[in-house]
Amino acid sequence: MTPVRIDANRAAGTVTIAWADGHETTYDGPRLRWLCPCAYCRGEAGMPGWLDTNPTLTSDQTRLVDVALVGTYAIQPTWGDGHSTGFHTFHLLREWCPCDACSRDRERRAADTTGAGVGGGERHWHGGHR
Ligand SMILES: [Zn+2]
Numbered sequence: 822m823t824p825v826r827i828d829a830n831r832a833a834g835t836v837t838i839a840w841a842d843g844h845e846t847t848y849d850g851p852r853l854r855w856l857c858p859c860a861y862c863r864g865e866a867g868m869p870g871w872l873d874t875n876p877t878l879t880s881d882q883t884r885l886v887d888v889a890l891v892g893t894y895a896i897q898p899t900w901g902d903g904h905s906t907g908f909h910t911f912h913l914l915r916e917w918c919p920c921d922a923c924s925r926d927r928e929r930r931a932a933d934t935t936g937a938g939v940g941g942g943e944r945h946w947h948g949g950h951r
């Protein structure tokens with residue numbers, strides 16, 4: 822789960838991460854925004870967050886303005902609407918890698934654990950504290 826290279830492409834609004842195991846992932850703005858793990862977006866203490874209401878995101882809300890590195894464990898994107906409270910940990914980013922191979926992996930694991938905490942297990946990737 823360790824990145825060896827992180828490229829933020831402001832023009833394209835994407836973030837590309839090269840992983841230590843040779844895998845490489847490009848996240849576009851909407852993808853990253855939907856992964857925002859902050860308390861507002863994801864909820865906390867069992868309460869649903871804003872993203873759980875399946876909102877229609879505006880172009881501002883999915884426009885990547887800036888990306889900061891947080892320690893050695895996360896990135897913190899700033900969005901066109903000013904939102905910047907989400908720490909996307911590398912663990913979370915790799916977990917939700919949108920490529921075909923990883924998507925298939927996720928489906929397989931979801932199928933394996935049917936009834937055994939699906940959803941519950943995925944939700945505590947909180948990126949830390951601000
Ligand atoms: Zn958020």
Ligand SMILES: [Zn+2]
Pocket residue numbers: 844845846918919920921922923924
């Ligand atoms: Zn992948």
